[in-house]
Amino acid sequence: MKIIFASVTGLSLLFCDALAAQTARLSATPTRPEPGAIVRLTLDAPSSRDSIVSVHGALAGEPLHFLRSGAAWHAIGGVPVDSAGSLLANAVVQHASGKTEIARVRFSLPKLPPPVAQPLAVDSTFTRPLDAATLARIDRENARAREIGRLAHNRPAMWTSPFLTPRTSVITSEFGSGRVFNGRLTTRHLGVDFRGAVGEPVRAANRGVVVLVDNFFLAGNVVYIDHGGGVVTAYFHLSKPLVAIGDTVKRAQVIGLVGNTGRVTGPHLHWAARYGSITVNPLDLVTLRPAWYGASATARQAHVSRTSAARQ
Numbered sequence: 001m002k003i004i005f006a007s008v009t010g011l012s013l014l015f016c017d018a019l020a021a022q023t024a025r026l027s028a029t030p031t032r033p034e035p036g037a038i039v040r041l042t043l044d045a046p047s048s049r050d051s052i053v054s055v056h057g058a059l060a061g062e063p064l065h066f067l068r069s070g071a072a073w074h075a076i077g078g079v080p081v082d083s084a085g086s087l088l089a090n091a092v093v094q095h096a097s098g099k100t101e102i103a104r105v106r107f108s109l110p111k112l113p114p115p116v117a118q119p120l121a122v123d124s125t126f127t128r129p130l131d132a133a134t135l136a137r138i139d140r141e142n143a144r145a146r147e148i149g150r151l152a153h154n155r156p157a158m159w160t161s162p163f164l165t166p167r168t169s170v171i172t173s174e175f176g177s178g179r180v181f182n183g184r185l186t187t188r189h190l191g192v193d194f195r196g197a198v199g200e201p202v203r204a205a206n207r208g209v210v211v212l213v214d215n216f217f218l219a220g221n222v223v224y225i226d227h228g229g230g231v232v233t234a235y236f237h238l239s240k241p242l243v244a245i246g247d248t249v250k251r252a253q254v255i256g257l258v259g260n261t262g263r264v265t266g267p268h269l270h271w272a273a274r275y276g277s278i279t280v281n282p283l284d285l286v287t288l289r290p291a292w293y294g295a296s297a298t299a300r301q302a303h304v305s306r307t308s309a310a311r312q
């Protein structure tokens, strides 16, 4: 009896192994991400003789950059702040034999309560109806920021250490909280505010290339850093930027000083982040574990050759 039982178990294990060898499985964490969250995707691809030569994918219209970590592949993606219902991520797995497999994961988005309003009193310059020229300027500046996010997909990830917060001071406004300007609810807050006095240091959240230093109507003096792999971080309301476009900055390098330029109630740092053109909660970058950024040298090299081949 014992013998039969053992062989049945053995058979079912074999059967499971055979199935697993053919099926790459995609999963996402968190399973119910809030709008603006960074989702961590894992593709489990059991080893087989037909090795995997590349994995690419998409979520919410943005490409995913999978990096190999042992038997699994990892990528991050962004949930748009205005998305509702559910989202679908996919991974296209290319095998050495030429066989292509597609793995998908769907996750549902929680219904969020309306934002809790935080009353703010700002200079009335910012609450008076804006003239057409100013509205056009804001549109242009938003379009530039989105384009910078899109271009970050072309650069291989430049970081191999965790993201840091740009200041260690108290957070005075979280991502997603409601904004009331002089009694009127306008938009959700699409960044994280850190306390700071004019002249205090602002540090680069990670290694990257400075792609924008400018003065924007709402954000004041801004610095945008392209970290590659689709990730951009931005630092608003600076009194003084200390970097120039094209500079490669180190993680934790001082890139500017806290200020009160743009639409502000007082000096502070507003920290923002994008995955491609999607605005995401920058604090979700800080909690990423090494599997999501610790690309091996070969994975980086493969990405570089694919990117340069695509450009030719």
Ligand SMILES: [Zn+2]
Pocket (backbone or CB within 6 Å): 173, 189, 191, 192, 193, 269, 270, 271
């Ligand atoms: Zn802010």
